[in-house]
Amino acid sequence: MTSAKNADDESPMSETLPLTLDDWLTRLERQHPVSIDLGLERVAEVGERLGLLAQPLAGRVITVAGTNGKGSTVAMLEALARAHGLSTATYTSPHLLRYNERLRLDGREAGDDMLIEGFERVEAARLAGEPISLTYFEAGTLAALWSIAQRRPDLALLEVGLGGRLDAVNILDADVGVVTTVAQDHAAFLGSELEGIGREKAGILRAGCPAVLGSPSLPASVRGVADELGARVHALGEHFSRQGAADAWEWTGRNDSGRRIRLTGLPDPGLPLDNAATALQALALAGVALEGTHCRQALKEVQLPGRMQWLGNWCLDVGHNPHAAAYLATRLAERPCRGRRIGLLGMLADKDAEGVIDALSEVVDAWVSVGLSGERARSAAALAGTLEAVGQPVLHQAVSPAAGAAWLAAELGDDDEVLVCGSFFTVAEVLAWWESRSARREHNEIRNA
Known part of the structure; x- marks a missing residue:
């Protein structure tokens, strides 16, 4: 296992005064030599020390990757799941105003105390044995996953950071994997060739599990990875679809048993309809019996700061x-x-x-x-x-x-x-x-x- 020591590795875990959330965030920004360090070896080792790999995080886990549309897809998944009475935990990044935005439990931002406890647990785990250096994003991801695991919600919704295959979120196996779109972005880390970017995004998919492909124009590599794994592909325009005007559209898809489902009279969520259709399909494959009234209400009320x-x-x-x-x-x-x-x-x-x-x-x-x-x-x-x-x-x-x-x-x-x-x-x-x-x-x- 590769580890990187730094000045904080030998420091005592406790300070004279308890660390505030801002103290923790400042500390995390400084404790790894680079801000982005793609790879799963270090974060998976700390995740194992935390017990995150030994048992399910939630009743079902949906992981969402893609260049654009991740945030809106997760927001609609959360709204739809809660409208159907499910308990939810949602991890997203980055945040706009408060770090607390990144972790939501049943639609509410996590409080400072919960986040601090998560950081304390991660810090103890990374120092339990040979010290392991973590990036700000890796430590935050592990802290959020630990907090979610303590509550075992019906549904955990995890948004991938900039990649997929080597993203910290990907230490966990998703019951349903979603790839929204693939476009050029973060070229310094993912390259500029769409087929290669697509392979990285598709790295969240798992053998035998549903793979929801949320755009009809994904590079062939995404489908190729899914087929190589033996994932059960559900692609927009093939296995599920949406039709009609934004203010009164309809969706057709299938549940995990293959039964056809049709929902009509759906409202404009103010977010991309392809992502709304993708969220509906992912939720159906996670075992949720979609009900038209609940879906219409959720899509009508969903909000996502910073997106239109x-x-x-x-x-x-x-x-x-x-x-x-x-x-x-x-x-x-x-x-x-x-x-x-x-x-x-x-x-x-x-x-x-x-x-x-x-x-x-x-x-x-x-x-x-x-x-x-x-x-x-x-x-x-x-x-x-x-x-x-x-x-x-x-x-x-x-x-x-x-x-x-x-x-x-x-x-x-x-x-x-x-x-x-x-x-x-x-x-x-x-x-x-x-x-x-x-x-x-x-x-x-x-x-x-």
Whole structure:
């Protein structure tokens, strides 16, 4: 087994004062030499020490991988399962405002105490024997899985990080594996060749278990891996389908016994319908007897922050690659804007800004470029240059998303709209700015009442 020692390995587990959640997160960020270190050997060893590999995590486990659509698929799975009376645990990443967002139990964010206990258990396990170094994501994943295992919910929903085969989530066998979409993203880790990316995503599938393929345009490698494993494939457009307009569509699929199921009059969830259809099929294969009334109610009420999230005339979407931007453009084209639609765009340096801009250029009238911080940062000036090089007007450059939002808020007309996109970091900062501004307004209204 390969391990990497660091300064924290020999430090006592307890401090003079108990560590807060922020203390733990800071510690985890520092304790591994790199932020992303794909591989299962280290995390599986700590998982075994925690007892996670010895017994089922939940009644059923559904693992969701893919380039785009993971978050929306998991959100709809959670809403559908809870509408059918199941207890649920959901692990997703990254978060927008609070780390607590990553672990949800029966629809509620985990509290600080629960997360801290999970980190303490992981820390004890990684030091129980030869010390094993874990990344921030690996430690967080193990802590979440340990917390879920203590509760044994009916259904655990696990969202893969950036990969699949070598992602920390994949130390557990899923009862149902889902691959939503495959597109180019995270090229530094997954490469730029779609067939290779598809093989990595398909690494979450298991022999003899259902494999739900949520796009008709997946690379052949995904189906190839499923066939090699002997997974039971259920592909969108072949074994299940969705038809009709978004506000009244229908779904046809099959349960785990092969019986045909049809649901009609389904509402628009405000999220991709392919992902909604995929969630329905995955849940049916997990043994849930789908009931039309429960499904309609769940899809009507499901919410996912940062995905086509409207706050007044501001739309926030974390889309950060051309595939996601193309979907976003399609949805915005269905919603004509009487004024200007202004894009507030902030992107990391390793993302395909040209492809995102091209996809959105027909539905955005002008842009505000904003800078992001960190080692992968792209400046507002660099992004403005990319926009202007393809003839897109730039109204303003701001050092940060919050600064860009503040400038833009003062310039908007009554009929104007704002699209905030390009990165989780961009959306998170603007969402925090929005909440802070709303709180200040509420405070002033109370003070002046």
